[in-house]
Amino acid sequence: MAYKKMVAATLVAISVLASACGNAGNAGNAGGSNMDAKAASANAANEGTVSSTETKEQVTLKFYSYNLAIASQIPGTEKLIKEFEEAHPNIKIDAIPIPSTDINAKVQADIVAGSAPDVAQLTFDGLDFAVNNFGAKPLEDIVPADEFQSNFEGFSPNGMKLGQLNGKTYGLPFTFSTPVLFYNAKLFEEAGLDPAAPPATWEQVKQYGLQIAEKTGQTGAHVGGATGGDWIIQALIGSNGGGVLSEDRKTIKFGEPEAIGAIEMWQDLIKSGANSKLNDGEAIEAFTQGKIGMLLFTSALQSSFLAASEAGGWELKTAKMPAFGDKPTTPVNSGSALFILTDDKAKQQAAWEFLKFSTSERGYTIITSEIGYLPLRPAIVDDPNYLKDWVEANPLVKPNLEQLESLQPWVSYPGSNWKQIETILNDSVSKAIVSDGDVASIMKDAQERAQALIQ
Amino acid sequence: MEKAIGRKTGIYSASAVKHASLIALALLAVFPLYWMVVTSLKPESEVFTSSLIPLHLTFENYVQAWNAVPMDRMLANSMVVAVIQTVMQLITSILAAYAFTRWEFRGSNLIYGLIALTWLVPFQVIMIPNYVAISGFGWRDHLAGLIVPNIASAFAVLQLYNAFKSYPKTLIEAARLDGASDWGVLWRTIMPNLKAPVASIGILLFITSWNDYFWPLLVTTKLENTTIQKGLQMFISSDGNMWGALMAATTIASLPVLIIYLLLQRQIIDSFVKGGLK
Known part of the structure; x- marks a missing residue:
């Protein structure tokens, strides 16, 4: 009896499997349309001249995006893609959501399996790897020089540098943010500080932080970014006159005095009690609850903080990243760029159209107002056709926009150990700031270990 | 008499201590689940408050x-994948365990050793070759690509072999003498007695399959074709998590496992009590 039941169950299972596969097959038409696109592009190649504006053959671009894997950013990203497709009826975007933490692994696996995406959204710290291992194509090779020139008129010069390596442009900045100082005006007032005069230097952050802690009993400040990518660490080291990698991209520099000085400031901030001992996740939650005076973190958090402040009855304000004394601040961007990975000429042209649209006035308007990142075309901020009204309604974004003028690229480490090097820096800084250990020896040790990983 | 009472109070207080610590441990285990459900019922402004009950109950x-991702499709996919994968893994491991128990053949130790070794190979090592293989079959974005590479489980073979070994060989031989075929011995003699370990391994396999994240991430691309774990990730990002929606989705995603656990509870407890599963 039991035996018959088992056989029956197996049969049912097999038939379910078969039908399930059939369903998935029907739903996933991507394979078929890719084939069409390949055929179309082969035709295009045969015909010879393929001008970017005259590509009328149907082309499907396989696009990996992590914004589509973040529920709150799906509508804005889909809108961007939809508007592009409407403006370019011959190009279809086959958009595939992949979380940012897994997107590199997925691209790598797909390259091995022979099904690489045509366009991928990759974080800037992987730029070197994308160029040398994923075969990202420089735009200078795809786009005629005069078109390149005219397209990037009005583009932030600092912004162009973000996706450049060895003098060529591989990635166009897509969704990225800068470190801004969020602060709680209510706690400022309670501590007897002027909410209209946020701290401009780290010295002031310490002083204000201690004052907030003393007068309100809440936490004074939190500097985020010790974990989960080294972009804020790079911004701090840069603002103290240092760097993480030499100009020739061969020598790790985060064990040098400027870097040590920056991390010592951070350690002191925590040791003095001005900075919280929370981890970043906890600090974000505590700030949301109105329990932290100042928080340096990604500007992408702004909309959720704004909602929380309105619900919690306190006022959110923002300021530029504080400076080390009178040294110039060098905010570093986080986030991602779009890379063209396809070798197919027709697809490359279609991909260029997509990159062009995404980084156009309209593209950055959607990215800024509906996905929550920043525009790299400064003029659209004052243009009523684009972002003027939005910026007026969202004045908190202003310090962030001002920072674009001094923006420095997020340096990617060379070789296939890039992520390990970044992890060494993250771990060492975390270790240095929460202990009272000797920052100099921790950072020098980190530099040595990282240097050994440079191939 | 007095002594007896003293002993009795001793027993009572010992059992009270035992119960108190068990209750504390039970609370420790249940509280995160409770917090998940409560958070899922709180409006956004309340998510970060420490209130033990939602002050403004909401199903928002x-x-x-449910609307942000195709939850129904993902749940159905997860269910199909987890059920088929578990059933297949149980069938393959029951057959393998029976073969190892029933016959002593040349190289059986070697084969058993090899199976045990594959269990030690980390997924990251075989991930790319497996992915290239299923791409070659055209199973990317198909449920078959999720299931087929996982129809045999070394863990299940090892565990079931241990369970089968504990079954008296003389009973198997007696059944053979009565004229039962191997098939009959397996399903009619051994299996009815080993329901508990099979059920508990089954539930572990089901949970492993249900919770799998990385393989579905590689194999599937469209949200409609993927499993629920990838859907949960959509509410998490480096720029802040959507806690309310995440907890709601997680509550929904943990229901099937909970239901299966309730259905098989008897077997699982039996199995743990008897020490069949270490």
């Missing part, structure tokens, strides 16, 4: 989670 998070 569930609506939001």
